[in-house]
Amino acid sequence: MLLGALRSLLLTLWRFSIIYSSIVIAWLYCRIMNVDFEIVDAGTNQHKTIIVGLYLVYLGLWWWLNPYVVRNRRH
Numbered sequence: 001m002l003l004g005a006l007r008s009l010l011l012t013l014w015r016f017s018i019i020y021s022s023i024v025i026a027w028l029y030c031r032i033m034n035v036d037f038e039i040v041d042a043g044t045n046q047h048k049t050i051i052v053g054l055y056l057v058y059l060g061l062w063w064w065l066n067p068y069v070v071r072n073r074r075h
Contacts, residue, residue: 014069018062025054 029051030037040047 011069014066018059021058021062022051022055025058026051029054 026037026040029035029047030040033047035047039045040051
C-alpha cells in the first residue's frame with residue numbers, strides 16, 4: 001500500500017514537472033552561471049534564450065520518456 005502511494009506520488013510529480021521544471025532550470029542556470037535573476041529578467045538577452053532552449057530540451061526528453069514512465073506505472 002505504501003509502495004503504491006509512493007509510486008502514485010512520483011508519477012504525479014513527473015506529470016507536474018512540465019510546469020515546475022522551467023523554474024528549476026532558471027534557478028539552476030542562475031546558480032551555475034553566477035548570474036543574478038534580475039539580469040535574466042531585464043529585457044531580452046542571451047540568458048533567456050539559453051533557458052528557453054534548456055526547457056525545450058527538457059520537454060523533448062519528457063515527451064520521449066513519458067510513455068515508458070506511464071507504462072511502467074501500470075505494471
